[in-house]
Amino acid sequence: xxxxxxxxxxxxxxxxxxxxxxxxxxxxxxxxxxxxxxxxxxxxxxxxxxxxxxxxxxxxxxxxxxxxxxxxxxxxxxxxxxxxxxxxxxxxxxxxxxxxxxxxxxxxxxxxxxxxxxxxxxxxxxxxxxxxxxxxxxxxxxxxxxxxxxxxxxxxxxxxxxxxxxxxxxxxxxxxxxxxxxxxxxxxxxxxxxxxxxxxxxxxxxxxxxxxxxxxxxxxxxxxxxxxxxxxxxxxxxxxxxxxxxxxxxxxxxxxxxxxxxxxxxxxxxxxxxxxxxxxxxxxxxxxxxxxxxxxxxxxxxxxxxxxxxxxxxxxxxxxxxxxxxxxxxxxxxxxxxxxxxxxxxxxxxxxxxxxxxxxxxxxxxxxxxxxxxxxxxxxxx
Amino acid sequence: xxxxxxxxxxxxxxxxxxxxxxxxxxxxxxxxxxxxxxxxxxxxxxxxxxxxxxxxxxxxxxxxxxxxxxxxxxxxxxxxxxxxxxxxxxxxxxxxxxxxxxxxxxxxxxxxxxxxxxxxxxxxxxxxxxxxxxxxxxxxxxxxxxxxxxxxxxxxxxxxxxxxxxxxxxxxxxxxxxxxxxxxxxxxxxxxxxxxxxxxxxxxxxxxxxxxxxxxxxxxxxxxxxxxxxxxxxxxxxxxxxxxxxxxxxxxxxxxxxxxxxxxxxxxxxxxxxxxxxxxxxxxxxxxxxxxxxxxxxxxxxxxxxxxxxxxxxxxxxxxxxxxxxxxxxxxxxxxxxxxxxxxxxxxxxxxxxxxxxxxxxxxxxxxxxxxxxxxxxxxxx
Numbered sequence: 001x002x003x004x005x006x007x008x009x010x011x012x013x014x015x016x017x018x019x020x021x022x023x024x025x026x027x028x029x030x031x032x033x034x035x036x037x038x039x040x041x042x043x044x045x046x047x048x049x050x051x052x053x054x055x056x057x058x059x060x061x062x063x064x065x066x067x068x069x070x071x072x073x074x075x076x077x078x079x080x081x082x083x084x085x086x087x088x089x090x091x092x093x094x095x096x097x098x099x100x101x102x103x104x105x106x107x108x109x110x111x112x113x114x115x116x117x118x119x120x121x122x123x124x125x126x127x128x129x130x131x132x133x134x135x136x137x138x139x140x141x142x143x144x145x146x147x148x149x150x151x152x153x154x155x156x157x158x159x160x161x162x163x164x165x166x167x168x169x170x171x172x173x174x175x176x177x178x179x180x181x182x183x184x185x186x187x188x189x190x191x192x193x194x195x196x197x198x199x200x201x202x203x204x205x206x207x208x209x210x211x212x213x214x215x216x217x218x219x220x221x222x223x224x225x226x227x228x229x230x231x232x233x234x235x236x237x238x239x240x241x242x243x244x245x246x247x248x249x250x251x252x253x254x255x256x257x258x259x260x261x262x263x264x265x266x267x268x269x270x271x272x273x274x275x276x277x278x279x280x281x282x283x284x285x286x287x288x289x290x291x292x293x294x295x296x297x298x299x300x301x302x303x304x305x306x307x308x309x310x311x312x313x314x315x316x317x318x319x320x321x322x323x324x325x326x327x328x329x330x331x332x333x334x335x336x337x338x339x340x341x342x343x344x345x346x347x348x349x350x351x352x353x354x355x356x357x358x359x360x361x362x363x364x365x366x367x368x369x370x371x372x373x374x375x376x377x378x379x380x381x382x
Numbered sequence: 383x384x385x386x387x388x389x390x391x392x393x394x395x396x397x398x399x400x401x402x403x404x405x406x407x408x409x410x411x412x413x414x415x416x417x418x419x420x421x422x423x424x425x426x427x428x429x430x431x432x433x434x435x436x437x438x439x440x441x442x443x444x445x446x447x448x449x450x451x452x453x454x455x456x457x458x459x460x461x462x463x464x465x466x467x468x469x470x471x472x473x474x475x476x477x478x479x480x481x482x483x484x485x486x487x488x489x490x491x492x493x494x495x496x497x498x499x500x501x502x503x504x505x506x507x508x509x510x511x512x513x514x515x516x517x518x519x520x521x522x523x524x525x526x527x528x529x530x531x532x533x534x535x536x537x538x539x540x541x542x543x544x545x546x547x548x549x550x551x552x553x554x555x556x557x558x559x560x561x562x563x564x565x566x567x568x569x570x571x572x573x574x575x576x577x578x579x580x581x582x583x584x585x586x587x588x589x590x591x592x593x594x595x596x597x598x599x600x601x602x603x604x605x606x607x608x609x610x611x612x613x614x615x616x617x618x619x620x621x622x623x624x625x626x627x628x629x630x631x632x633x634x635x636x637x638x639x640x641x642x643x644x645x646x647x648x649x650x651x652x653x654x655x656x657x658x659x660x661x662x663x664x665x666x667x668x669x670x671x672x673x674x675x676x677x678x679x680x681x682x683x684x685x686x687x688x689x690x691x692x693x694x695x696x697x698x699x700x701x702x703x704x705x706x707x708x709x710x711x712x713x714x715x716x717x718x719x720x721x722x723x724x725x726x727x728x729x730x731x732x733x734x735x736x737x738x739x740x741x742x743x744x745x746x747x748x749x750x751x752x753x754x755x756x757x758x759x760x761x762x763x764x
Contacts, residue, residue, distance in 0.1 A: 001560075001625035003397025008390070014642070015385025178383075212609070213626050213633070216602030224595040243383035244595050247642065251595070256638070259396070260629065 001211045001260035007167075008255050010147045014176045014247070016239075019048065019137045023055035025173040026092065029133055033062040034094040035085045037105045039069045043096060043139075048180065052096055052137065064088045066108075072276045072283065073100040075119060075155045081108035082118055085132065092172075095136040099143025102136050103151035106169045109134050119155060121164045128166035137175040140184055141246040142192035142284060144199060144253025146174035154277055159355060161273035162362060176250065178242040186233060190335040191284025192249065193229040197222055197326075198268050198287040199252040204309070205295075205302055208263030215305075218257050219312045224248045226313075229333055268294050270363045271374060274356035279344050288335040289342065292327040293380035297373075299323065338381055349378060383593045383642035389549070390637050392529045396558045396629065398621075401430065401519045405437035407555040408474065411515055415444040416476040417467045419487045421451045425478060425521075430562065434478055434519065446470045448490075454658045454665065455482040457501060457537045463490035464500055467514065474554075477518040481525025484518050485533035488551045491516050501537060503546045510548035519557045522566055523628040524574035524666060526581060526635025528556035536659055541737060543655035544744060558632065560624040568615060572717040573666025574631065575611040579604055579708075580650050580669040581634040586691070587677075587684055590645030597687075600639050601694045606630045608695075611715055650676050652745045653756060656738035661726050670717040671724065674709040675762035679755075681705065720763055731760060 013021065026034065036052070043049045056063055066081050085093070085108055095105035109131035111118030120126040138146040145151065149169040154161040184192070200218045204210065225248050231241040251257070258264060268290050275286040299306040299319045310322025327337050336342040339349075353374050360369035395403065408416065418434070425431045438445055448463050467475070467490055477487035491513035493500030502508040520528040527533065531551040536543040566574070582600045586592065607630050613623040633639070640646060650672050657668035681688040681701045692704025709719050718724040721731075735756050742751035 001397075001622055001629070003400065005393065005395050007393035011387065011389035013387050015383075018385065211622075211626050211629070213602060213606040213630055216606065217599055220595060220598030220602055224598065227594070240383055240593075243642065244593050247383070247593070248595055260625065 002209050002262045004259045006255055006259050008147065008170065010170045011173045012147060012176060012250070013173060016177055016179055018175045018177050019051055019180065020055055022052055022094070022135065022137060022175060023057070023059035023061055025175075026056070026061050026094065026135060027059040029092070029172055031061060031092040031133070033064070033088065033090045034092045034135070035066055035081060035088070035090045035108065036063040037066045037069060037081060037093060037095045037097070037101050037108070039067070039097045039101050041067060046183065048096065048137075048139070052094075063094070064090060069097065069101045069104045071100050072154050072161065072280060073104040075153050075157070078104050078107045078111060078118060078153055081105070082111035085112040090132070092133045092135060095134065096139070098138065098140030099145045102138065102145040102171070103143070103153060105134055105136065106131070106145070106151035107153050107164065110164065110166065110169065122153065122155070122160075122162040128164060128168055131166070131168040134169065134171045135173050136171050137177070137180070139180045140188065140192060141176075141181055141249035142195040144196075144250055146171060146176060147250050147254040152273070159277045160358065160362075161277040176246055178239060178246045181246060182236055182242055186236075186334070188282070188284075189232055190229065190333045191282045191288070193225050193284070193333060194288035194291070194330065194335045195284035196225050196249045196252045198284075198291060200257065201291065202266045202268055203258055203261055203264045205298065205305055206263065206265045206267065207261040209261055210305065211260045214257055214260060215308065221248045221252050221257070222313055226329065233333060265365055266363060267298070267365065267369060270359045270365060270369065271356045271377065273359050274352045275344075278352050278355050279348060281342060281344070285336050285342060288330045288337055289339060289381050290377075292323060292330070292337050293377050295323045295326070296380050297377045340382070346382065349375075353378065384591050384644040386641045388637055388641050390529065390552065392552045393555045394529060394558060394632070395555060398559055398561055400557045400559050401433055401562065402437055404434055404476070404517065404519060404557060405439075405441035405443055407557075408438070408443050408476065408517060409441040411474070411554055413443060413474040413515070415446070415470065415472045416474045416517070417448055417463060417470070417472045417490065418445040419448045419451060419463060419475060419477045419479070419483050419490070421449070421479040421483050423449060428565065430478065430519075430521070434476075445476070446472060451479065451483045451486045453482050454536050454543065454662060455486040457535050457539070460486050460489045460493060460500060460535055463487070464493035467494040472514070474515045474517060477516065478521070480520065480522030481527045484520065484527040484553070485525070485535060487516055487518065488513070488527070488533035489535050489546065492546065492548065492551065504535065504537070504542075504544040510546060510550055513548070513550040516551065516553045517555050518553050519559070519562070521562045522570065522574060523558075523563055523631035524577040526578075526632055528553060528558060529632045529636035534655070541659045542740065542744075543659040558628055560621060560628045563628060564618055564624055568618075568716070570664070571614055572611065572715045573664045573670070575607050575666070575715060576670035576673070576712065576717045577666035578607050578631045578634045580654075580666075580673060582639065583673065584648045584650055585640055585643055585646040587680065587687055588645065588647045588649065589643040591643055592687065593642045596639055596642060597690065603630045603634050603639070604695055608711065615715060647747055648745060649680070649747065649751060652741045652747060652751065653738045653759065655741050656734045657726075660734050660737050661730060663724060663726070667718050667724060670712045670719055671721060671763050672759075674705060674712070674719050675759050677705045677708070678762050679759045722764070728764065731757075735760065
């Protein structure tokens with residue numbers, strides 16, 4: 001077990017009707033005016049927007065709207081948010097939506113208190129030392145952004161899907177009401193399951209040091225996600241499964257599954273970010289295409305852990321059977337495992353490979369993940 | 383899954399040599415003078431005291447000593463600490479020791495900023511709204527106090543072993559160096575294992591709502607504790623097992639294993655506190671006596687969860703077999719499971735039962751845990 005520091009100061013407020021308390025939480029931090037970020041206008045039809053506004057008004061909190069944030073969120077929108085936050089002198093960001101809205105909000109929060117170009121942070125040209133306080137109502141369980149200090153944004157000019165991380169980016173308060181997540185489509189449910197599993201397996205398989213307790217905690221999350229995904233496909237209104245799915249998603253990337261590890265890398269995310277950036281595939285769908293391919297290419301480098309995975313998750317005896325079982329499970333729930341499942345044509349591959357090779361350098365894995373290696377991996381997903 | 387709020391702001395600094403950084407952590411919080419609390423004078427012989435003082439001096443932090451805190455820590459010592467902290471106008475408490483030292487430090491931290499009697503907080507006559515900032519170097523893995531907001535102290539005048547909880551009692555920074563825990567005796571290692579398992583099973587068995595993910599996370603902790611205890615008995619210098627044991631102990635009571643639950647109670651602690659208060663049994667030893675007895679009395683009220691426990695922890699099929707297997711495991715590692723194992727005579731029982739019945743009222747369980755019921759439970763430990 002390696003030395004580590006763990007410090008996650010986010011307050012989680014979890015459960016039914018908790019979104020109605022947002023005004024109170026903001027008032028506890030003396031917030032007077034927020035930039036209210038969201039995605040589609042759907043939240044104005046389903047009542048969530050009104051609920052939030054009512055709660056803000058009850059605490060005399062002003063708001064400025066920034067809607068229209070899309071999946072695989074774009075830097076251009078972040079710029080728009082930074083300009084709005086500066087112009088209106090807001091003192092916090094309130095994100096109402098999924099991980100894309102929250103990630104954009106984190107970038108806006110950092111960019112607002114910075115004189116330079118917010119993209120500098122993504123390129124490592126400058127480091128985030130401060131950010132506006134971030135609050136959120138998370139409406140999709142997947143990215144774990146509600147309890148971590150990271151954010152991923154795509155530069156629409158350069159097609160670079162890059163990330164930022166900094167202590168200042170932990171949300172102050174995150175509201176998770178599983179009921180608000182019940183309206184997610186079956187497609188986005190299964191993509192989310194894939195995303196959560198990807199967060200689990202990156203560290204689990206790539207770490208050179210991986211405490212057994214952490215392996216067990218990750219296995220608890222994976223089996224919970226698999227079980228609740230199947231229950232939610234059968235009955236989208238199963239509140240308890242929705243709640244366990246939501247909390248499992250949060251636990252998968254809040255830092256607890258990384259303590260004491262060493263040598264963790266994120267090859268699946270690195271390759272998937274290229275797929276998202278070039279083909280605009282939903283992140284979770286891209287991950288379920290990449291994971292089985294990467295696993296087949298990689299497993300002999302850590303066969304004992306792959307055998308453990310096969311045994312504990314699927315009751316199988318070999319690494320190969322474990323990978324096959326996971327692939328079949330992805331097929332069963334309906335998230336793609338091959339390019340053809342998502343109508344991505346082979347002729348797109350060279351652009352994806354080029355982009356992924358750029359990511360590999362960015363992720364600090366350029367030595368291992370050369371164009372040749374990425375090609376070899378992606379060919380397993382044809 | 384029930385609604386919940388989770389907010390654990392403690393910063394954990396884990397690993398070898400981390401105690402050398404204590405001065406820096408205090409300086410980060412602008413601390414100038416600490417009350418340095420500890421237990422026996424052993425820390426002056428083994429070098430830990432000197433290491434701490436060197437680090438304090440490097441950051442020009444003054445200190446006032448309060449040594450001599452004992453297991454099952456006493457209110458009289460807390461009073462002494464409150465007086466010292468007030469007289470010397472310290473601005474933080476630095477606890478160097480196990481859970482007893484840290485729990486005393488938490489009570490001192492709250493008492494120093496209170497004009498009344500600190501025992502008021504334990505009696506619920508007053509509520510803790512503020513406390514001096516608390517820092518610690520934890521030298522025994524057991525109580526989980528290093529990452530929670532609770533503390534237990536015994537009133538030496540009344541023999542009441544009572545507790546306090548408040549957000550202000552979360553340590554600011556907790557340093558966990560597993561190497562510092564290597565010198566613990568075999569007895570205290572196995573008592574600690576019992577304590578951690580008790581923290582795991584109270585919620586696991588008593589909750590009326592218990593999310594499956596939480597059950598799995600608890601099982602991960604229990605099996606890790608069992609495995610690493612055996613390894614540490616065989617080889618006390620096995621750093622990796624010491625580290626996993628330490629982190630498992632922290633995870634067992636840092637709030638994560640209680641999210642989304644309902645109806646949790648602490649009957650084993652309630653009864654054990656009476657044993658500690660009357661017979662001065664080490665807390666973990668008392669718990670391994672109480673747990674099997676309580677389980678035998680209780681299991682039919684939640685047989686499905688007891689069957690789950692039997693299956694996942696011991697591979698057994700019935701609730702009874704699971705209880706028997708746990709008892710045998712306690713016997714195997716050498717923590718007592720019967721009064722006679724610890725030379726507690728039957729004639730002591732009435733005083734223990736009286737005290738436990740008082741605790742039952744204090745814990746809000748007086749309706750269920752009458753003197754008759756407590757007698758019935760304790761007789762199973764004869």
